[in-house]
Amino acid sequence: MKAFQKKVLESLLLIPDGKVTTYGEIAKHIKKKKASRAVGNALHTNPDPIKYPCFKVVNRKGELAINFGDKNGIETQKKRLIKSGVKVVNYKVDLSKYLYKYE
DNA sequence: AAAGTGACGGCCG
DNA sequence: CCGGCCGCCACTT
Numbered sequence: 001m002k003a004f005q006k007k008v009l010e011s012l013l014l015i016p017d018g019k020v021t022t023y024g025e026i027a028k029h030i031k032k033k034k035a036s037r038a039v040g041n042a043l044h045t046n047p048d049p050i051k052y053p054c055f056k057v058v059n060r061k062g063e064l065a066i067n068f069g070d071k072n073g074i075e076t077q078k079k080r081l082i083k084s085g086v087k088v089v090n091y092k093v094d095l096s097k098y099l100y101k102y103e
Numbered sequence: 104a105a106a107g108t109g110a111c112g113g114c115c116g
Numbered sequence: 117c118c119g120g121c122c123g124c125c126a127c128t129t
Binding site for chain 3: 105106108114116
């Protein structure tokens, strides 16, 4: 696994329950604020989606990762978010309430 | 090495 | 908030 990807995955573990984060926030966290796209790639090639809560990552608009894989994937993702305490409406979350920043 | 691709973001309207 | 346009980064071809 590439070092870059590892940083991204490690960042996922820092996200508390009831919160979500964006690709951009993660990118900033690893000192590469313009690598939001690369972050998406890292999650896409996530070696273990069970261990790493990639479902807590949404884009700037608050949408879930629709291209998670198959259609059932997003449903599962939505459920897990709700179970984590994040309200999901129309496959989107309220970033003003649930966005976690790596302060 | 160069060009293409994509779980994206900021800016403008 | 949504869509269009462009710029970024890592990875693949």
